[in-house]
Amino acid sequence: MSRVADVKTRTSSVELLATLKKSYSYLELSAVLGLSAPILSRYVRGHVLPSAARSEKFIATFRERLLRKMVTDEVRVTGDGSYDISAVVSNVGLLRQIAKVVYSEFSLVRVDRVLTMEVDGVPLAAEVAGEFNVSIAIARAERDLGVEEFLEQKAVYSPSSVKYLYLPRAAMRKGEHVLIVDDMVRSGTTIEALARLAEKAKAKIVGVFAIASVDQAMPKLKGRLGLTCPIESLVSLEQKSRRYNY
Numbered sequence: 001m002s003r004v005a006d007v008k009t010r011t012s013s014v015e016l017l018a019t020l021k022k023s024y025s026y027l028e029l030s031a032v033l034g035l036s037a038p039i040l041s042r043y044v045r046g047h048v049l050p051s052a053a054r055s056e057k058f059i060a061t062f063r064e065r066l067l068r069k070m071v072t073d074e075v076r077v078t079g080d081g082s083y084d085i086s087a088v089v090s091n092v093g094l095l096r097q098i099a100k101v102v103y104s105e106f107s108l109v110r111v112d113r114v115l116t117m118e119v120d121g122v123p124l125a126a127e128v129a130g131e132f133n134v135s136i137a138i139a140r141a142e143r144d145l146g147v148e149e150f151l152e153q154k155a156v157y158s159p160s161s162v163k164y165l166y167l168p169r170a171a172m173r174k175g176e177h178v179l180i181v182d183d184m185v186r187s188g189t190t191i192e193a194l195a196r197l198a199e200k201a202k203a204k205i206v207g208v209f210a211i212a213s214v215d216q217a218m219p220k221l222k223g224r225l226g227l228t229c230p231i232e233s234l235v236s237l238e239q240k241s242r243r244y245n246y
Contacts, residue, residue: 005107006052012100013055016062017044019097033061059104067101068235070094071211083237085212089120089183098234099127102209109206112176113137115198117190121182124211128181137171139194144168151200155193165193172201179206185213185233188221195225205229215239
């Protein structure tokens, strides 16, 4: 880990502890993290920074034992059996902590650009891009007025549902290392289309991350894309009665 990544991970873990302190007591955090309440208090108050190793442990524990539950608790099942994670996407504080976990997961690889699809993927992409201090490339279902050159990709969601995604050619440069993020992956069609756009731009995909996926969509997607980079979702949800195609 570089010195910059080391410091960022340590400071991020303190911000995380401060956020958790709003919902949990020191005694509760002590039971989860395995550290005494006085030590946690010194971290939260900024008197001392935890070591890089301890910071990574905080983030890992948060992801494994707390964050997934916090996200799952915000997921709503609609009347037709589909999943609604709009409460997660609109929760800025929660998105910020998810973005910090994404940074921790991908801090060892070079990231030059974050790629996403309008609309719901944009809030998470903005937070993740902020963590990496890079720009966002946003694919859209319609061409932007005033932009002359686009990369275009066909996305087949079902035999009767075909869309085209458009990415301004200037939004991504040849050779850039790209991290693809989205809010929800169901069949993986949108992520696959984003990956093809990155390939058309001659960029290198270094990872794929989604807040939630349905019915083991991520492992299936990894097989279809033929990528060796990490392809992950924070939570995996079971398939409901409705068939998802996007």
